[in-house]
Amino acid sequence: MRHPLAHALRWSAVGVLTAGLMCTGLTASAVAAPGSPPDPALSTPGLPPPAPASPPAPASTTADGLALTPPMGFNNWNSTHCRAEFNETMVEGIADLLVAKGLKDAGYRYVNLDDCWALPERDADGRLVPDxxxxxxxxxxVADYVHGKGLKLGIYTSAGTKTCDTAGFPGALGHESSDARQFADWGVDYLKYDNCNNQGQDARQRYTAMRDALRATGRPIVYSICEWGQNRPWEWAPALGQLWRTTGDIGDSWGSMLSILKKNLPLAAYAGPGHWNDPDMLEVGNGGMTDTEYRTHFSMWSMMAAPLLVGSDLRKGSQATFDILGNREVIAVDQDPLGRQGTVVSSSGGRWVVVKPMKDGSRVVALFNETGGAQRIATDASALGLPGTAGYTLRDLWQHRGYNTAGTVAATVPAHGTVLLRVTADRRWAAHPPAVEPGLDGDPLAVAGRTVPLTSTAADLGRTTARQVSVSLSGPEGWTVRAASPRTARALRTGRTLRTSWELSAPPGTPTGSYGLTLRVDYRAPSGVRADSTLPVTATVVVPPPPGESFLSDLPWVSAANGFGPAERDRSNGESAAGDGHPLTVGGTVYAKGLGVHAESELAYYTGGACDRVTADVGVDDEKGGHGTVAFEILADGRRAAGTGVLTNTMPAAPLSADVSGAHVVRLVVTDGGDGIDSDHADWADARLRCRSAS
Incomplete structure (x- = not known):
């Protein structure tokens, strides 16, 4: 993403604005000299460092009774930006939908206007004029209409002379009292206060001035400090407002969401009733991620007690979007009155365990898979801080089912997926069937017309015995799926596992790509009650690599995840549409072949055990003009085969070579350099793969 100091904006082919550290957009004159530099420790890939156990605690705002749980609602910016469709009709239509779709009853109450609602100039009396x-x-x-629906209205301005959009609408710097009075007179209930064109004035002073102006109106107005985390607002903003941005803007991509997640997770100690860390709005439904990734987005924002502000146009929302946004069991995690933000238990190898204490004494645990392949992620009740007991109730918050467990909490989690479980130490565990965990060893990779061996598992994690256990694996129409060993068991005691061998084949001529399989375990509880567990599995039809040496940009990848825009072949990353990049250039050298990506990024290639060497010249593309920090890794079947330290835009390309002998999947990974993903255009220049003839 473009760095804020570059003052550059671009529109994609579909009109989506992208920019750097901001809450909406930036103009050439928008950004004053930055405040304190970001803390690199807050965005280091992998396990973030914990926040201080006892952070500085300025007087919080809980006495005013505002935002005692994280605010929920809608904001138009992510879906409309400043386009003409952002208008009165849209806003009122969104209010109607929040009611009609049950989202109001689920907790979504704020309908928030972002930038571009005003005329570019104030009137003769210095007042703001709605467009x-x-x-x-x-x-x-509009406020009256929204209030008539039992909802609340939010509005936007900036703590500067102009707002963040390129048109430069009036900011509130020097007009705090009159603007706050206008907002109150209009019936505004929420203010998002941005950070553009601030003329270098001290952040605390600017945000304190508006805090005082809002209080002077006598109207309760939730105060959202959108300062982008530049001056560590978590340390001082609790005395001013109810929430504060901890990061730059989110983008509708896996890499952007992941980077922001990693920055916000270490700040758990600063959040609580009436004062919340804000990792920016939800992208659920905007189309840049899969439904699996959107469920992870929603799950992890709820685990972090983050504000849940819908950033997609609900008028175009799919049923899957409404199902995610309307999951009341997950919303209850976010809205728990204890107000604790989840903390990281472990994150080894991209397998994250995050736990959130709840007011009723239960724990919600997120088993989050950062990686590009399915992973088994496990923990136990003691690691979650639960007391010892004979058994525990385990509630799956996405499947809406209850089980009992002897203490193990585990699941095989799809790539980029999250399993969300609520674990309770109580005597009611015996009323539930035992938790039987379905699993599959590895990711199925199939060459069309060839048989692939697979092994499934069904493990009893419960305190009680699973009886009449039966395992089934189903595939797409025309595929052959055959059990090669027993797939049933009369009984499965606690800790025991049924392993079944399978033979899978895709018909000859099946196109490359991903195909869905379903692994299902049916069984009975000791009481005789029927139960089941299912695991969606992705099988990928692949093509063996050619013998000899090939450019990776000429070969198909198994999967691709990229920070902004698609990964590019023989071009740099342009952040938006395919093919919008430039010639790959690192350290003044132009490369005709290679891969252009944007952190966080991962490209997976099928090598089938037939390749032995990957080479590339790697670095930050010169187009970033002195900005960008990244690190490169090559993984062979999950093993780190080679990597670099942090590389910057000022460095020449670094040669990287990895021995990948025997590996079936090679992954090219780019992470940020510890300061977020802004400007992280990374080039795998002259990337090559050497193979022998595949068997």
């Missing part, structure tokens, strides 16, 4: 084209009846009329 008469967008809002012909004015903001108060």
């Amino acid at each position: 008469p084209v967008r809002f012909p009846h004015g903001i108060k009329a």
Whole structure:
């Protein structure tokens, strides 16, 4: 993503604005000299360092009774930016949908206007003027409409002379009292206060001035400090507002969401009732991630007690989008009145365990898989801080099912997926069937027309015995799936596992790509009650690599995850549409062949055990003009085969070579250099793969 100091903006082919550290957009004059530099420790890949056990605690804002749980609602920016579709009709339509789709009853209450609602100039009395084209009846009329639905209205401005959009709408710097009075008179309930064009004035002073102005109106207005985390607002903003941004803007991509997640997780000690870390709005439904990734996004924002502000246009929302946003069991995690943000238990190898204490004494645990392949992730009740007991109730918050467990909490989690479980130490565990965990050894990779061996597992994690256990594996129409060993067991005691061998084959001529399989375990509880567990599995049809040496940009990849825009072949990353990059250039050298990506990024290639060497010249593309920090890794079947330290835009390309002998999957991974993903255009220049003839 483009660095804020580059003052550069671009629109994609579909009109989506991308920019750097900001809450909406940036102009050439928008950014004053930055405040304190970001703390690199807050975004180091892998396990983040914990926040201090007892952070500085300025007087919090809980006395005003505002935002005692994280605010929930809608904000238009991520889906509309400043386009003409952002108007009175849209806003009122969103209010209607929040009610009609049950989202209001689920907790979504705020309908928030972002930038571009005003005219570019104040009136003769220095007052803000709503755009008469967008809002012909004015903001108060919109507020009245929203209030009539039992909802609340939010508005936006900046702690500077202008807002963040390129049109430069009036900011509130020097107008705090009059603007706050206008907002109160209109019936505004929430203010998002941005950070552009701040003229270098001290952040605490600017945000304190608006805090005082809002209080002086006498109207309860939730105060959202959108300072991008530049001056560590978590240390001082609890005395001013109810929430504060901890990062730059989120983008609708896996890499962007992941980077922000890693920055916000270490700040758990600073959050609580009336004062919340804000990792930015939800992208669920905007189309840049899969439904699996959106469930992870929603799960982890709920685990972090983050504000849940829908950033997609609900008028175009799919049923899957409404199912994710409306999951009340997950919303209850976010809205728990104890107000604790989840903390990291472990994150080895991209297998994350995050735990959140709940007011009723239970623990919610997120088993989050950062990697590009399915992973078994496990922990236990003691690691979650639960007391010892004979058994525990385990509630799957996405499948809406209850089980009992002897203490083990585990699941095979799909790539980029999250399993969310609520674990309770109580005597009611015996009323539930035992938890039987389905699993599969490895990711199925199939060459069309060839048989692939697979092994499934069904493990009893419960305190009680699973009886009449039966395992089934189903595939797409035309595929052959055959059990090569017993797939049933009369009884499966606690800690025991049924392993079944399978033979899988895709019909000859099956196109490369991903195909869905379902692994299902049916069984009975000791009471005779029927139960089941299912695991969605992705099988990938692949093509063996050619013998000899090949450019990786000429070969198909198994999967690709990229920070912004698609990964590019023989071009740099342009952040938006395919093919919008430039010639690969690192340290002044132009490369005709290679891969252009943006951190966080992972490209997976099928090598089938037939290749022995990957080579490339790696670095940050010159187009970033002195910005960007990244690190490169080559993984062979999950093993780190080679890697670099942190590379910057000022460095020449670094040669990287990895022995990948015997590996079936090679992954090219790019992570940020510890300071977030802004400007992290990374090039795998002249990337090559050497193979022998595949068997």
